[in-house]
Amino acid sequence: MSKIHVTTKINGDPTEFLCEPDETLLDVLRDRLGMTGSKEGCGTGDCGACSVTVNGRLVCSCLVLGAEAEGAEVATIEGMAEGDQLHPLQRHFIEHAALQCGICTPGILVAAKSLLEHNPDPTEEEARYWLAGNLCRCTGYDKIIRAVMAAGKEMREAS
Incomplete structure (x- = not known):
């Protein structure tokens, strides 16, 4: 399989990555982008440990393909604090x-x-x-x- 090029915004920052067609957004965030805040608890969307927002909609990132982030605005736990100011x-x-x-x-x-x-x-x-x-x-x-x-x-x- 050939990798998919994705251009997106994550926590307001323009971001590009390559991912496999079957790779989850959770795996992309953790393994490709080093954003390890989101956790895999179940891998089936039942626990919410991997919750992020995509275009303002709350989703389980273990159920979203990385390629689906194309052109989207993704917000993760890493973007919650502003500098050293906690939310x-x-x-x-x-x-x-x-x-x-x-x-x-x-x-x-x-x-x-x-x-x-x-x-x-x-x-x-x-x-x-x-x-x-x-x-x-x-x-x-x-x-x-x-x-x-x-x-x-x-x-x-x-x-």
């Missing part, structure tokens, strides 16, 4: 002890950011529903939801 979600995850082993955390943070971009003032029920595709075996979801709600409040008050 409010990242700060609140630390403050609320909403992370432990770190496997699920990047995907949950990306999903939570997507939630707050789509709905800046979610109810707790809406936040739980939005994050239902992200599985965590260490922390428990209450701390995660409290962190998301606190970050949402801070972001609304700042705007």
Whole structure:
């Protein structure tokens, strides 16, 4: 098979790469581009550890082909902080002890950011529903939801 040339933007930066036709976006991010924040938890789209956004849509990067990033805007956990300034979600995850082993955390943070971009003032029920595709075996979801709600409040008050 011949490799596919892909031109895209990842975290706002123009990016080009070559990938195999059957290579997932997750594999491209991790193995070709060295962006190891997104994790492979299941490889079947059931856990959310590999969550990224493509053109503003939350997706499991293990279910998207790298070639599908052609012309798209991809956002990963690596693009969440601005320089050395943590995103409010990242700060609140630390403050609320909403992370432990770190496997699920990047995907949950990306999903939570997507939630707050789509709905800046979610109810707790809406936040739980939005994050239902992200599985965590260490922390428990209450701390995660409290962190998301606190970050949402801070972001609304700042705007």
